[in-house]
Amino acid sequence: MQKKVLSEQALYYGNVKMPEHWEIDRNDLAHHILHSNLTNKKLQFSKTLSKLNTYLIDFNNLENKIALVNKNAFGNIYNPNEISSPLLNIDPIDLKNSPDFTMLYGVKVKDCFVRIYYENNRHKGNSWDIELTDNKFIMFPSINMYVIFNNQKENLNFIQTITYEHI
């Protein structure tokens, strides 16, 4: 008996391990996310965001053999005890121009986890929970809906999202 895998729904996660003294300046990212949210303007390009983005592209290419190019980047702030509405980064009626992968990065987070929904053949509504911590990234197919939980009472949670196209 032989087996052929036709498609795969893989999640990639880990900490961003930059060289010593070249770590991601998460305060700078948080500042840009805050500014973007307060002014209701698109997230500005920054050197820090570029560093993070380049790291993810380089290491996904090296370790997972996935070549990525950017689609979009935005930052979100979640209030204490907030549960986001279900999030989806594809446009179901414009899949051609939708991203392949969604990447979430913990900028300043505490007691935060992400619930990722997926289908498994005829079994729908499955979910997998993963904790998001400072400097950790989670990347998954953009076709998967997800919800973000801020499970503590005191702090805002800052999350950077970058979406990618697989080439």
Add this chain to the structure above:
Amino acid sequence: MAHFAKISEENKVLSILKIDNSNTVNSDGIEDESVGQQFLETNNDWPRHLWIQTSVNTLNNQHSGEGTPFRGNYAGIGFTWDSENELFWSEKPYASWVKNMTDVRWQSPIGDPPAFTAEQQSQNEADTHQWGYGWNESGQSWDLTDAKA
């Protein structure tokens, strides 16, 4: 153009960038790798010691022209930088293969595959057969197969 490999702290090649030669010359007009490394650190946000110059003309420690081979091989994504010997190594193809330090390439523990016989060679040329040797890792041997069989 000058080519530089961007490497991780674990000495794995992440990407290759080419920059104008003018960005690699010092104040005396002499090409200096450290000038290129500084340029790349400033413009690409990655520490200078993790940018290693590489030559597009070098393969298996041979220069494609008249020049001198440089650092064993032109670096590629996934290659390993051997800082001790200053060589770029491709990914190891099989667990049992060993380094050939002279040619800067991986080699099976029993060496290269045997040469084709004159008959196999003529059959390949006539395109009636397509003889080729493939490495059999579990048997530790070179297996001869005919892709047209």
